[in-house]
Every structure is written in C-alpha cells, then in structure tokens.
Amino acid sequence: MAELIQLIILGVMAFVIFNKLREVLGKRTGHEKDRSGEMIEGPAQDAQTEDSNIIALDPARGGDWTLARKHMTSVDAETQLRALNQVREDFDPNEFLQGAKAAYEMIMEAYVQGNRDMLRNLMNEELFDAFDGAITSREEAGNKLSHDVVGITASRITGAQLHGTTAVIGIDFDAEVIIHMTDADGQTLEGSPEAVQTSREYWEFEKDLANPNPNWTLISTQARG
Numbered sequence: 001m002a003e004l005i006q007l008i009i010l011g012v013m014a015f016v017i018f019n020k021l022r023e024v025l026g027k028r029t030g031h032e033k034d035r036s037g038e039m040i041e042g043p044a045q046d047a048q049t050e051d052s053n054i055i056a057l058d059p060a061r062g063g064d065w066t067l068a069r070k071h072m073t074s075v076d077a078e079t080q081l082r083a084l085n086q087v088r089e090d091f092d093p094n095e096f097l098q099g100a101k102a103a104y105e106m107i108m109e110a111y112v113q114g115n116r117d118m119l120r121n122l123m124n125e126e127l128f129d130a131f132d133g134a135i136t137s138r139e140e141a142g143n144k145l146s147h148d149v150v151g152i153t154a155s156r157i158t159g160a161q162l163h164g165t166t167a168v169i170g171i172d173f174d175a176e177v178i179i180h181m182t183d184a185d186g187q188t189l190e191g192s193p194e195a196v197q198t199s200r201e202y203w204e205f206e207k208d209l210a211n212p213n214p215n216w217t218l219i220s221t222q223a224r225g
Helices: 002-025 065-069 075-084 093-113 116-122 125-141
Strands: 144-163 166-182 188-191 197-208 215-223
Touching: 065 075, 065 093, 075 144, 093 116, 093 125, 093 144, 093 166, 093 197, 093 215, 116 125, 125 215
Parallel strands: none
Antiparallel strands: 144 166, 166 188, 166 197, 197 215
C-alpha cells in the first residue's frame, strides 16, 4: 500500500514538472531547425498553418505593457510605442521584442554563412548592399569568420517614430559573442575561438502598419560604445 501511494505521488510530480517545462520552453513545432523563412512578426494573426515560419508569442502574454515596460529605456519610449496603436490597435510590444531578438540571431548567422537570400528577406536594399559587400570582401580574401551568439543579455526599446502609417522602432542589443576571423592559411586575424566578448549595437526596424504582412524589416545597424 505504501509503495502504491509513493507511485501516485511520483506520477503527480512528473505531471506538474512536465507542464511547467511546457510553459517555459513552449511547444516544439517540428520547424525549429529550419529558420530560413522567419522574420519579425508584428500584431498577432489568425491561427497559423502548419508550414508557417512566423515567430509567434504565447497569446497569454499579448498586450502586456507591464512586461514590455521593463524592456524600454524611458517613459517616452512607451508613449511613442503606444502611438502605434492609433494605427494598429493590436500592436504588441512583447511580440515585437521576441521577434527582434530572433532576427538578431538569424541575421548574425546568415552573415557568417554568407546566406544572402536570408539577409535580403530580412533587411532593406541599402543595408543588404552593405552586408553583401562585406561578405564579398571576406570571400575574395579567403578569410573565414566565426561569430557565435552565446546569448542576448539585454534588449531595450529606445523609442519609436511614426511617419504616416510607417513605424520605425529602435532597439539597443547587448549580446555575449565569440568572434574569430582567420585568413586563408588559418591564421587568426581577429578575435579568438574561445574568448567571449560583449557586443553592443543599435538596430532599427521598420514596418507599414497598414500592411497586413506581419513582418518587420531591418533598416539600420550601428555599434554602441
């Protein structure tokens, strides 16, 4: 009898732990490894199809400005973001932040791999030309780049601008990265294959809120001191 009670208790504990893990990690869709079509998602859309690559946020957290406020640099940033709701009532700052962080990692990975198709889909033409030029120079020199994002330690919305129905949102990213550049002979030109560095950057994303397409486009990047 005591053994039966112990088994029941263990079963209940396993069920609770399983559900907690699902809350933290989310459900796997089977598309986790193929991220080539993912972009930053704007307002929540209708139920997605099985083949959708759009980055979604747990709907239970949608519209939670208390949570988003922790990732803003000032009260002015919140005021500017709320102005976007005048054009698009279902704009969700939490959803935007989640997508922006995913885009940061995807763009860095695409740059290292020389994946021009992905970069072209995630940024405007002017910025793509800059990335493409840097990749071409690296390839012509025979250099190899390794850029691993260990983790994004901070992502803060600095503000938003609204030009008609077109919104531009700025984000400060702090990330721990491992950068290593070698020449054609394998000699180190920059960084180290083991040393972790702190990367601080400012990125801007743009979207026409009147457009039903949920994706945001990266329009500028620059290093922060």
